[in-house]
Amino acid sequence: MTRAGGWLLAAGALTLPLCLQSTYHLHVAIMAGIFGVLAMSLNLLLGYTGQLSLGHTAFFGIGAYTSALLTLKLEWSFWPACAAAVGLAGAAGFFIGRLALKLRGAYFVLVTISFAGVISLVSVNWIELTNGPLGLPGVPAPELGPWSLRTKTAYYYLVLAAVALSYAVCRRLVRSRIGRALMALRENEALAESIGVDVTHYLVLAAVVSAAMAGLGGSLYAHYTRFVSPEVFLFTYTVTMVIMVVAGGKGTLAGPLVGAVLFTVLPETLRAVASWQWQMLAYGLLLVLLLFFLPRGIVPQISAYIAGPPRSDPGSRAPSP
Amino acid sequence: MAELLQHLLNGLVLGGTYALLGIGLTLIFGLINVVNFAHGEFYTLGAYVSFAVLALAGIGFFVALVAAIVVGAALGWLCEVALLRPLRNESIDTTMLVMIGVWIAMQNAELLGWGGVAKSIPHPFPTAPLVLGPVAIAPLRLFVLVLAAGLIAASWLLIQKTKLGRAMRATFQDRDTAALMGVGIGRIHAATFAFGSGLAAAAGALLGPIFLVYPSMGDLASLKAFSVVILGGLGNLPGATLGGLLLGIAEELGAGYISSGYRDAVGFVIIILILLFRPSGLFARQERIA
């Protein structure tokens, strides 16, 4: 990603509301942004530590419910509620991290699924707190001083800021010593441990940041859709997040964002072009095809293409991230 | 007391069906290391094949069961060869994602083909329950339990006594050595996937008449199957059997004495506890490095 390219992208993102033809498109852009934050959070765990969490909706849901409940029942303003959502989700991440990160591979996957399952059942059954299946309608829109951020354009910029923040956090983390330690873990855990990398410590750290970011996504979701119900824990959201990360390119910074945009736009495009009977079937088939032809993900594949076929001389440039 | 006995009996019957689902998955998961989210779809497929044979063609129950197994195994073999084998060197999450795609595609194809209305499969058993003292059980369920036990026993025999079974066990224990010893790894993978999917389809054909057949019936089945696999230990067939029974009874008692709303939480909590304290499963004899 060259510097000029980066500036161009930023300019495009900032002026998007002016270029788009309708608020429906803005709606799609906002959803893409929220899922971008979620995908990046999952990527921290999946792409950089190699551990697959299929329970990320738990942190997403905790963030959404915390933010909604604090603004609805205790009448907090959006900003502290959002911070609380991020904090609580992060705490949950710490809890799961400490417990579950003794496990690896498929076992870790199953613990995360079970955790999300339990949280989901609590949200359905603990009526006094969460209002159960009836959900929490009427979550207020955020306010910045005297201005309400209710309009789509305003909310778009809020989400854009969150996306930029999350990206920056990921980037700092990945490029720091912590990031290098994580990647060492991903490549060869035993070896990393042998040279003194404290495995559990770094994994838990990644889990906390990852969960906190997912909580941010949850809070943004709650205040945009203004309705939170136990359906936020639906397994399809987990599946969507995973698809975005893996198809976009896990272990890259841009991959999850590309994946988020593609897989938010794709179902809406299918809604426009395919009659309802064929939409989900087409979606499943497209997914299989995509993975078949681009198993590493879109961004790594494009980077590899740009860098050209690997040459045997050691002086060749490394592919861009 | 009668209530407790009835709960236990319910749990046993339920558990037998969970066991059948778990066995197929534990082999696939354990041997090929694929997080097979489409497992529940083979279960659904078996139920629909059984419906087609019984309700539409009007042929007998056993034919339907055999047909379901054959179709399930064939499709499973196809999945492995066409989708998983080319992606063999990719990471576990890529193959998992492919199976998720298969899951979405299969379920929606069934929705398209059969419609969303639940179908009921006719069966020749009387509906009046058999009364055994203070408890009651339907003849159909007893029959299904017996058949399930038979299938489990047959699978056990296949794994232990046949050449194919030996090859599968060898591949499971140490793939590279097995390959060096001349075992065709590709063939074993395909055979395992076919076997596991065939068993799932059999479970669907057996349970179809007890419950109802509809496109999303496999979703919960997949999740329960994973619970059973964890309980019993990856690749551990008797473990999966016992794990299935245990899960059924635990769920039944939990729903009966604690809360019916949190019924499914029982399975989840069990998974969490087992994985934290005994990750190799309740019944594994040796410790596997997770």
Add this chain to the structure above:
Amino acid sequence: MGKRSIGLVALVLVALAALAVPGHSQAPIKIGVIEPLSGPVAASGNYVRMGAEIARDWINAKGGIAGRKIDLLIEDNKSDPKEAASAAEKLIVRDKVPAIMGAWGSSMTLAAMPKLEEYGVPMVVETSSAASITKRGNPWIFRISPPSEMEALGLEQYVDKLGVKRVDFLAVNTDWGRGSITAFGDMLKKRGAAVGVAEFMDQSATDMNAQITKIKATGGDTLFLTTAVEQITLVMKQAQEQRLTRKIVTTGGSSSPTQLIKQAGAAAEGSYHIVFFMPWFPESMPDGKLAKAFVDEWAKRGHPFEGLTEGFRGHDGIATIAEAIRVAGKDEAAAVRDALWKVSLMGVNGPIKFEKDGPTGKESGQSKPSIFVVQIRDGKVALPDFLAKK
């Protein structure tokens, strides 16, 4: 490999471009429909869709509204509130529909409601039962289905005749099931009945034996059951296996007694069902001719008979919207909304006319639908024994 990834980038660009193409405005009047057409309740969503299509074809056969035909724009909400909101957004902004019918489940409807207020487009709610839908102060909501409280009131007159003294509840663990338990529980207590246990089942659960065993132990005389027809079938079969011998009353109108007879057989014998349409004796409906015509048309199209108890909702919803457009004189959202307060028409269920419901100044519209009780006797659907004795 490189060529393929270029292809994929092209696909993304095309997808983005497709979104940018503006919708054309056409002569037909567009009405939006949001239903769960895939997922666990796909059957019900599709029945409503089929009923809506019959209404559309009948109206178009009579020349449409002021010479213009109606066009139904059907969206799938995939039983997911987020999708329901997206579908509403697309219908309103891209397709510019003046009115919508939807969204079946209460959570889906609640999720779409903010969009209605944001853009000022009315929605006719045809199935959802949560009380909060009309009490939230959303003046763009018009409901023709009964909230659980209204349903309970509809049964109140029969409580003594039914002989309900001790009642237990078994409901699906959703807003519908829970709301039903609260509404019927309050009504029954007012009539002097004792309430025993309230058990729940997950929407996709197939084994309810634990709950049935618990209910059996309470010694009550009646079981109120609220869930979709597939689960009702399973509960009845499992109750029969456990020899549960008490009156069963199903609520919510999604019980499809015909399907129950087919699939639960003898286990369904004697059970009572609250329904909002009686396709077995259409002449007894408030507009017998219309009801009969609907039943005949449904059969002519080869739709399954058991879907009628839900399909009629689609018809009544579209008929209501069409009538409002006719009264308004134009297919413009605010005008249609105002017209909805003025409409008075005859649907398959009965008369439809909206009354104010909810906080003053921001009322939603709620119609008072007709409520019926039927019973399964001798393997057929009949009027309940306590009524027939007259």
